[in-house]
């Protein structure tokens with residue numbers, strides 16, 4: 001079912017981790033459906049360039065630089081956005097860092113770094129937004145990954161962080177639902193032309209193996225994730241909370257008979 005082209009008209013949306021890749025695609029999709037967008041990430045230059053790209057497509061965008069590992073930085077950004085634009089309708093929390101390293105060679109700080117950027121940040125972002133959320137009606141969407149359920153070698157930190165994000169999603173849905181706040185997650189499979197996939201599929205042969213192991217043997221596109229997030233944010237999903245939408249081509253199914 002196609003989304004109504006104005007289904008997010010006037011909504012005040014914040015997308016965190018949106019200087020590139022999947023989250024930038026989500027910001028573009030929410031903006032194209034009528035939302036006014038605030039994008040957030042760590043690098044001032046990269047987030048400014050992303051905002052310029054969105055504005056070039058006619059979207060209504062502000063940009064804000066801050067490290068998601070710093071709760072006070074997220075609080076200042078959410079306050080700035082709410083002071084300027086009013087109560088926040090939509091928050092997408094998707095900042096992440098990842099690298100592939102066997103657990104036996106992973107330093108304590110390497111494990112902590114990914115937990116901090118992927119999991120602690122989700123708490124920092126959502127709890128910073130909480131005082132400013134529109135009640136009832138706000139929608140929060142966390143970006144997770146198939147690694148939340150499916151163990152992967154060299155991904156002990158990311159698997160643990162994403163599993164934590166999915167449980168945090170359910171806990172906050174339970175606590176905040178009574179205020180009319182919905183909390184969900186979207187789990188992308190491998191998405192073409194992204195940093196995450198480049199780090200996972202380091203050569204063409206590995207990329208082919210990953211693609212052929214999917215139930216739907218193609219890499220996802222940015223618009224696939226943009227549509228999943230937009231649907232969760234729309235009125236069409238008004239009774240949906242505490243769940244993860246697996247937009248992953250079937251990666252979680254774990255195809256034991258994959259070719260190659």
Ligand code: HXC
Nearest residue numbers: 096097098099100101107109110113145189190195196200
């Ligand atoms: C082993 C590594 C490492 C590597 C870093 N470390 N890279 N260990 N192998 N390749 C260790 C460091 O030695 C250090 O530990 C600790 O991790 C912190 O490293 P820093 O460089 O100081 O961290 P920081 O500057 O904060 O950078 C974080 C980062 C970086 C994650 C390392 O790559 C980053 O900022 N990435 C953001 C973009 C990104 O990763 N995008 C992909 C997201 S995709 P010691 O002990 O030496 O101090 C994703 C899922 C994809 O999340 C799913 C696909 C299906």
Ligand code: NAP
Nearest residue numbers: 017019021022041042043067068095096190191194195196
């Ligand atoms: P990406 O382009 O590298 O985007 C990562 C974003 O996180 C960037 O905007 C980056 O900002 C931001 N970020 C990282 N560390 C930060 C910090 N400490 N503080 C603030 N912002 C920080 O990655 P991607 O591949 O599109 O992935 C986006 C999301 O999708 C992630 O949650 C990832 O786990 C998930 N995912 C991706 C795939 C895939 O195939 N790519 C699959 C499953 C799940 P700066 O540029 O400013 O550093």
